[in-house]
Amino acid sequence: MDHATTMRNHELQRQWYGAPLGELCRDLCGLFGVTQSGLAEILGVSPAMLSLVMRGQRARIANPDAAARLSAVLHLAHEVRSGVVPPGAVADALAAIQANRTPGQESLGAAVTPPSPAGEPEGDGDLRFALRLRDLLNARAGAVEILDAAALLEGRHPGLAEILRTCGAGRTDEAVSLVRRLAGHPEDGRRRYP
Template structure:
């Protein structure tokens, strides 16, 4: 791959993530005391794929589950940096991120309904959770987590509330999405 394509990919990464993924992933490894291979495992991609993205040979992680996990890991790093999540709790949070998948989808990206997921309880056990999952399903069915975060960044200055909905419901953690839905008084 030529230097022009790599520079273009790194510029796209700056727009989408705020910095090239090489810088961000090295910072994540340092912050969490982990290796690049362990970070790749947390994201659910091969170390080789993570290396390609970090070197700018790929602009983004195309797998929506992995992109959502990267968003969650970046968010966790911000929370640890800000002190809202104790550093001692980071390894447990990373394990939860590693075990996660895009809410509302199976591993192949197919929408999961309560019936298909094996749910036998009442039709709507938590309407706020169901709404947050349906909203996430709608958003991630149209765009990747990376694209959703990029759209949120574009909207932030003029429409911060809408940017928050995109970030939280489209690429954030499910518990945060449910809290946002509940706070809206839906």
């Protein structure tokens, strides 16, 4: 691979993730005390694939599941540094990220309430709203494109970027928490949407 392509890929990574993935992944390995192979396992990619992305031989991880996990790991790193997630909870958080599949599937986040006869989850209006928003976003773009759009918006419109990342490419329980927070609901509050 030529130097120009590697430089272009690193520049794309800066636009999408804020820094080249080599820097970010080395930082994640140090923060979480895992090897590069361990990080690859959490993301669900081969160590060779992660190495290619870190060296700039590929611009991104193409697998949407792995791309969503990378976003979740980067988000977890921010929460650990800001004190939101205590160090003792990191191992469980990483295990949960590793177990997750592409947003939009029922395996993510909080358990999805069985659908009502009308096809919607019963009970929790915030959950219904978050699922509708996720379905709408995922009908227009995959997780990778949603994360790209969020990265583009981050500098000028961080609130919109957070909504895209969390509701379009995040875990269901995080999307519900965001909906409740933005609507001013208590975390355990139940509001019914018409």
